[in-house]
Every structure is written in structure tokens, then in C-alpha cells.
Amino acid sequence: MPASPTSTIVPKDPTSTSRLPIAALILMALTGFIVIMTETLPAGLLPQIADAYSTTEGVAGQLVTVYALGTIVAAIPAIALTRGTDRKRLLLIGLLGFLVANTITALASTLALALVARFVAGAFSGLLWGMLAGYSRRIVSPEHAGRALAIAMTGTPLALSIGTPIGSWLGTVIGWRWSFAVISALTVIVTLLVLAIVPNASGQRPETQRALVRVLVIPGVWAILVVVFTWMLAHNLVYTYIAPYLAGAGAILRPDAALFIFGLAALLGIWLTGVFIDNSLRRLALVSTATFILAGVILILLPTSVPATVTAIALWGIGFGGASTQLQTAMGNAAGSSGDVANAMLTTAFNIAIFGGGALGAVLVDSLGATTLPIAMVLLSGIALVTISANRHRAFPR
Secondary structure (H helix, E strand, O other): OOOOOHHHHOOOOOEEEEEOOOOHHHHHHHHHHHHHHHHHHHOOOHHHHHHHOOOOOOHHHHHHHHHHHHHHHHHHHHHOOOOOOOOHHHHHHHHHHHHHHHHHHHHHHHHHHHHHHHHHHHHHHHHHHHHHHHHHOOOEEEEEHHHHHHHHOOOHHHHHHHHHHHHHHHHHHOOOOOHHHHHHHHHHHHHHHHHOOOOOOOOOOHHHOOOOHHHHOOOOOOHHHHHOOOOOOOOHHHHHHHHHHHHHHHOOOOHHHHHHHHHHHHHHHHHHHHHHHHHHHEEEEEEHHHHHHHHHHHHHHHOHHHHHHHHHHHHHHHHHHHHHHHHHHHHHHHHHHHHHHHHHHHHHHHHHHHHHHHHHHHHHHHOOOHHHHHHHHHHHHHHHHHHHHOOOOOOOOO
16 A cells, blocks of 8 residues: 555645644635636626626626636646746735736726736636645645645635625626726735745755656646546536526526535535545545535436425535645645646646536537536546546555
8 A cells, every 4th residue: 555645745845834824824725715706706797897898798708718718828837937936936926917917907998908917817827726736735744735735725615605706796886897906905915914924935946847748647647637627527517507507407596596505515525625635535536526426416316306406506515615625635646746737737627627618518508408417517527536436546546
């Protein structure tokens, strides 16, 4: 039986500590909160944005598309070029990039300028997501690496369940530009606190830096990327088209209520992940993907039942809540000192799955009906479950 991954593979930084630096990890979580808020906010403000620029909601929706495109294009090159840079400096650069991009978005007089700003924000998103996982794991002792990452990743479910709805509400009350201005103000506060509180971690030494192709062939990396794509594609299919699914299934449940339930359940999922990840990563990943399958089966068998739908959404949220932490931990363990580059690849695969969810979901909804989405969710989650189960030595070791 191989040794515990977190005790042998996580690079130890001289600044790491045996105690969890809670304040620093919370600031990393707030960084993730800012990133996800920036990414998802336009989706809840499309009517106001379209009206401001005298265009259609479909065209205004490209503010979301170009953000994801920026992440896909920039994530791997940005991390590859900055491997030797101190992590704290890189974190501050990323936050300042978001400050500039969101401020320009709030002030943009034309849609073209707003689109450019969103692309830039997406590029800085790729930079931050590529380095946050490794950074949070390196400022603690190896036996607490998984728990530290779980805390640092809480910003994602918080943004989805609380931040984006509040930002959308604020945009309808005082104007969509003010929603982006508020994110900029929060970024200023977080940047100053990071400067004062978060410990530094050194960049990767030149002699330990692998070429990108060599990172891809590290045992376990490809398997994790397959799990990322299939699992997150299963998620995005249903998440993106939750409104037409609920309408087509006949369940009397509003989309905003469904997403609120999902967000709360995701918080529970990430808490459970934080408790068990340092000792039971493989079991967590197996249970989480199996939970997706169970949720999909319930939606297939009992589509009109509100209690069943709520139960399925809660299970789905619990399974999703810890997914990012589990996958990034697995990738960090497998890639070792090349974890930042490998996690940039993970970020790219994640965003390709977002694109794929939108494209494949549109085909399914328009051609076969939204009620087929849970079937695709079950099939894709099944591929992820089988891949995790089969890769018991490197990607998801016992």
C-alpha cells in the first residue's frame, strides 16, 4: 500500500506551519468568492445590461462567454510563466487585475470595452485558480493540506449561494454597474488584508520545473483530468439549464429556490470534505460522484415530485460542494512540485466543461427536451466514478 499522499508529495515550504492559519485561508476563500462572483454576476443582470447597451440578452450574455474564454486561454500559460514567482506577489497581482477589470466593466461606455474587460478578468481568473490550491496547501504542514484547501475553497459555494443572488438583487435596485463597483471595493479590502496577513510561499525552483508535456504524462494527471471533465460536464448540464428542466419536468419549484437549496447543500458538502479529506480522499471522491448518480436517478424516476426534486438537488449540492477541493487535492498529490501547472490544466478542463455544458445542454434541451438532462448527468457521472475506481494507485490512491 502506498504511503499517504499528503505526507510524501505535498511540497513543504519553509513558511508552512503546524497550525492552520485561518485568517490567511479565509482571505484565500474571499479571493475565490471574488472570482466566482465576477464570473457569474452578469447572468443575473442580463436584462439591465442589455438595456444599457441597447442590445439583446443573448449578446449581453457573451460577457459570461468571454470570461470563460479568457480563463481557458490564459490559465496554463500564465501559471507556466510565473512558476518561479513568489506566491504572495502573484496573489496580489491577480487581485489587482480583478480590481482593474471589474472597475472598467462598471464604467464601460460601450459593450466592446466591457467584453475586453471581462476577457481580462477571465485571464486573471485562470492565474488565481491555477495557484490558489498549491498556495493554500504550502502554508500549512502536509498533514493539514487537504483541510487548508477545503477552507480556501469555501468561497465558491458561498458566491454561488449567497454572493451572486445578492449582487443580482443589488443590480436590480441601484443599477448593474454598482454591483461590479461593490466587487471592486471588496477587492481593495481583501488586497490590503492579504498584504498584511497572508504569509508568503516561494515560487518553484528552476531545477524542479517540468515542461508542460512532461507534466501531462505524470502518472495520474490524465485520469484526474478525465474525471474533472466528465464530472463537471454532468454538473453544468443541469446547473446551466435548471430553469427549463424544472419547467419541463413539471415540478412546482422556482429556479431561484432550487439554486438556493443547491448552494446550502454545497456548503455542507465542502464542510464534510474538509473533515475527511486528509485521510479519505478516495472514498470522498467515490461517494461524491455516486451521489451525483443517485440525484440523477431520483430526478429521472420522480420528476414531478417536489420532495423528491428537493432531495435530489440537495444530494447534488452535497456532492458538488467538495468536488473542487477533492479534485485539486488529487491533482496536487499526483503532480507534486508541478502542482500549480497541473492545477492550471485542471482549471482549463473545468472551463471547457462549462462550455460543453452550455453547448451539449442546448442540443439536448432543443432536440430531446430538458427532462433528458438527468440521464446525461447519470451517464457522465458514471464515467467519472469508474475512472476514480480504476485509478487506485496514483490519481486516487487508497
